[in-house]
Amino acid sequence: MPKNQYVSTAVIRRMPRYYRFLGELLERGVTRISSKELAALMNLTASQIRQDLNCFGGFGQQGFGYHVALLHEEIRKILGLDQGFRAILIGVGNLGRAFVNHVDFTGSGFDLVGLFDKNPALIGKKISGLTVQDADEISAFCAAHTVDVAVLCVPSEAAQQTANGLIDCGVTAFWNFTQYDIKVEHPEAVVESVHLADGLMALCYQVNDARRSSSSAEK
Known part of the structure; x- marks a missing residue:
């Protein structure tokens, strides 16, 4: 990561998700993945993924995508999971x-x-x-x-x-x-x-909102 570069809290909170999904890909034997493919798995956009990872250096290769094992390791270091x-x-x-x-x-x-x-x-x-x-x-x-x-x-x-x-x-x-x-x-x-x-109340809102939307659509 470039020195003194500000990284938003939203980006930082997405990094563990990247690490988890990449770990699951490794367990399945996947060696490389494009930003588009990773976006589909994580319910994000390819642009969002590229922007997030560019905060720390990018790591992708044109025409190749991301090397899963290498990106997984880089995110481990970014998160400090190697510090104990x-x-x-x-x-x-x-x-x-x-x-x-x-x-x-x-x-x-x-x-x-x-x-x-x-x-x-x-x-x-x-x-x-x-x-x-x-x-x-x-x-x-x-x-x-x-x-x-x-x-x-x-x-x-x-x-x-x-x-x-x-x-x-x-x-x-x-x-x-x-x-x-x-x-x-x-x-x-x-x-x-x-x-x-707080998480339960946020879920309560989403359930309520989904039911309101469904009810409106039926009218």
Whole structure:
């Protein structure tokens, strides 16, 4: 990517989709693909794909298209999936356990190294090979280990205080699954907040809109 070039959030959010679709093509033994063919698979336009990839150098060849394995590897590097950032997860309730058991942290660029909770019934239990530690030990853990990212599955009322404490421990990236939009005062801090109910409400709108359109067409 050219130095200091701005890449929009919309483009960045499409990059994991490219990576996923290209991985599926590799599993099927596809070695090359045109922007038109890839667009048809991803429900995008060929122009959109070329514009997106040109933000990082292009990678296509005139008359050949894209070499699937090479483009897959380039996007892996663009996303930083080869960096192995160290992550901890705080809040090992139902949602937290689901992430530990089912999210591919390693394949997504992270090494999950610690689990923490305040519930005495959970402390000491093993989940996917990691022992749940007392949340009061987070500061000591971060002092002994480099921690880049915290996954927050704590109650909303504890979200901001937890984030502030983690910033003090040197953690500057957050995957936030609380219902609270945390704010962090740090020049390098990044926050990815996921409100699951927002996605459901967006789906609700689309279902409702589709039914309205269908009803209007029948009149």
